[in-house]
Amino acid sequence: MMKTKAVRMYGTMDLRLEEFELPAIKDDEILVKVISDSICMSTYKLAEQGKKHKRAPQNIDTNPVIVGHEFAGVIVEVGDKWKDQFKPGMKFAQQPALNYKGSLASPGYSYEYFGGACTYCIIPHEVMELGALMEYKGESFFEASLGEPMSCIIGGYRGNYHTNKRDHSHAIGTKADGDIIILGGCGPMGLGAVSYGIQFENKPKRIVVTDIDDAKIERAREVIPESFAAEKGVELLYVNTAKMADPVQELKDITGGKGYDDVFVYIPNRAVAELGDKLLAFDGCLNFFAGPTDNLFKGEINLYNCHYTSTHIMGTTGGNNDDLIEANDLAARGIIEPAVMVTHIGGIDSIAEATMNLPKIPGGKKLTYTQFDMPLTAIEDFGKLGETDPLFKKLDEVCRKNRGLWSSEAEKILFDHFDVEA
Structure with missing residues (x-):
């Protein structure tokens, strides 16, 4: 016992x-x-x-x-x-x-x-x-x-698919060298999706991440800079859709008007989900990743595009x-x-x-x-806490060295302070 x-x-x-x-x-x-x-x-x-x-x-x-x-x-x-x-x-x-x-x-x-x-x-x-x-x-x-949570993100990337009318086979995963957009993507799961997407073997050409909060966008830029993604061969863009006069057109313009091969909806918001449907390229896959609490949550999709341009919708949960x-x-x-x-x-x-x-x-x-x-x-x-508390002073110094991120070193400081045997 x-x-x-x-x-x-x-x-x-x-x-x-x-x-x-x-x-x-x-x-x-x-x-x-x-x-x-x-x-x-x-x-x-x-x-x-x-x-x-x-x-x-x-x-x-x-x-x-x-x-x-x-x-x-x-x-x-x-x-x-x-x-x-x-x-x-x-x-x-x-x-x-x-x-x-x-x-x-x-x-x-x-x-x-x-x-x-x-x-x-x-x-x-x-x-x-x-x-x-x-x-x-x-x-x-x-x-x-x-x-x-990272396994859920990976499950989303690997769960997407693209069709092939020549032999009806489905290519599993996001489209290599394609355009990805992560709607509502400056939260924790969205940032995890960016971290994974810039190194995924089906590496996209471009990842666009949207939000409506400038503070969240700035933190996202701090922890995963566009320059870091560029070093990995991926163009990364953070955009505030609240500041766009015509979000559909302006987001499509980023792709040269083509639209997005893979759309991830990371917040359970009807308007955002419907925006995602409007952004799909030919054979584009929309992944409704966010989990709503309302079991009657619905949104409109364009079935004309579904029929004629092979757009499709799916959802993934867990890994x-x-x-x-x-x-x-x-x-x-x-x-x-x-x-x-x-x-x-x-x-x-x-x-x-x-x-x-x-x-x-x-x-x-x-x-x-x-x-x-x-x-x-x-x-x-x-x-601020470190001005009077030595523990937080140490933690702040370590996190500042690491773009404001938590780390193994910070974890060890906590374990030493609280005498945790691990």
């Missing part, structure tokens, strides 16, 4: 940080120590819907579930069935999109003893049977936590095991930078409040470390 501290959901907007006993693991289970857990908007949607959420059990008021699904840590104890594959002390990453025998159960939504917003949890047998628990060999834990493996490998080798997504750092005590107020908190990803308490703090506030 081991005690854990965890954020558990009892009902709609009812998240509680509590300490309780975990049962002894079974032969087909694994006990892990969670180190990092980034907060996903999907968890806010879970909290908002409570029992109405399709992944939430109906007995959460008496058997609450641990929230959080973007987590990483260290294996502590291994059941006999898995001792040849996993060892205590191994770092781990995990793919939460299980779909085990048709079940919608998923960590962070459905399990009493399995989720990311905790100090320790139990990995159930279905996770290993699906190969969804993986050894992680990267230096930092936060990049493994961000492997899950598979291969996507997660790729995300963690690319991050470990420094090819992509998941840190571009992160704007806030906190401890386990900040998770419940941050999750329930997520849409109201500006910035990108909220990254939390579960082995200590720390208020949720914006990276841009480190400097």
